[in-house]
Amino acid sequence: MERLFKIYHKEERLVIGLMSGTSADGIDAALVKIDGKGIQTKVELLEFENFSYSKEVRNKIFELFDPQTSTVEKICYMNFLLGELFAEAALKIIEKAHLIPEKIDLIGSHGQTIYHIPESIEDLGYQIKSTLQIGEPAVIAERTGIVTVADFRVRDVAAGGDGAPLVPYTEYILYRHPLKTITLQNIGGIANVTILPAACDLEDVIAFDTGPGNMVIDEVVKRLTQGQLKYDEEGALASKGNINEKLLEELLKDEYFEKKPPKTTGREYFGKNYVDKLMERAFQLKVDNYDLIATVTALTAKSIVKSYKDFIMPKYQIDKVIIGGGGSYNKTLVRMIKEGLPNIEVVTQEEIGFNSDAKEAIAFAILANEAINGNFNNVPRATGARHPVIMGKICL
Secondary structure (H helix, E strand, C coil), rough: CCCHHHHCCCEECCCEEEEEECCCCCEEEEEEEECHHHHHHHHEEHHHHEECCCCCHHHHCCCCHHHCCCCCCHHHHHHHHHHHHHHHHHHHHHHCCCCCCCHHEEEEEEEEEEEEEEEEEEECCEEEEEEEEEEEHHHHHHHHHHCCCEECCCHHHHHHCCCCCHHHHHHHHHHHCCCCCCCEEEEECEEEEEEEECCCCCHCCCCEEECCCCCHHHHHHHHHCCCCCCHHHCCCCCCHHCCCCHHHHCCCCCCHHHHCCCCCCHHHHHHHHHHHHHHHHHHHHHHHHHHHHHHHHHHHHHHHHHHHHHHHHHCCCCEEEEEHHHHHHHHHHHHHHHHCCCEEEEEECCHHCCCCCHHHHHHHHHHHHHCCCCCCCCHCCCCCCCCCCCCCCEEE
8 A cells, every 4th residue: 555655646657558449459558657637637658559469369359249159268268368468568568668667657457348238238126237348457467566557447337327438538638728629539449539619627528439430341351351451451442442322321320320429339239240231231232342341431431420410510619620549540531531521620640749549548547547546537428427436446
């Protein structure tokens, strides 16, 4: 406990953020220097790297996403294996920065989501929402010797929230503007948006998942190339095709896109079964490969634009959209979004001097810093939680 008190009383901390997203392609590790807390937080990125999962590890993770291939034994084992891999990532980023573990104050680890049930299920007299992230933080703390804060989502879910999205708190700290209304459009496996009204307070922040980000595109590319490619690099394949308007129109009728925020989704909804049906319908319509990739890319772009027009623009005049996440590197996707929002400035994180890949790892470093300070670090208007909570379990 003495060490925890020492960390608590420091004005400046070195913190590592660890993140593995719904695409499950690897671990993002960001080493940051954090000065202060709450609204006064200042962050400097010192080092960042993505540590890709091996093909074998990635296959084992994907087995956990599907109830037909997942078992309690596999979940138990992978929880600890991923703990080892997260710890290795932390130690490697420390080495890259030419530091030693004793100089690092905290690790904030998101872990790997393997199942997410944001809708309440009534059972045995209880209304239950649930979410499960693995990557055992006790292993991270044991291997690194560093205080580790992890498992952030569950406290928000316990308070009636969806447990997602979590980055709006950190986006409020880092991106709010006194005169401009800014939206942060993250495009990972799932796409989510945060709205920061001009001169907003935390209670004014709104965020929700717009729908699929890279998830459907990646899965379609993987299937069409028999696993030769994992994603459409820079949107090159989509740029060779034409959008099948009939298929796109059918896809955009999905009930998720009509649901009002707050809302969240994941691989359980837009994963394997969704793509199975999509591919079957594309076969019926005789959609060729390039056209199919163009169409699912348009699905992500159009669902984002639809969310803006249906849920954001009737209430706010948006001054700038900042796109981050892996999807920001897909030039065809970004072009489609810009075409859908012609009167709004649309830029990527890189264009304003930030790093799209590092953004979410940095977010979990900040969330860990807030947890150690005893500060609320969820946004109830984004997650639907009944009240603010302190998210994160602390492993000494």
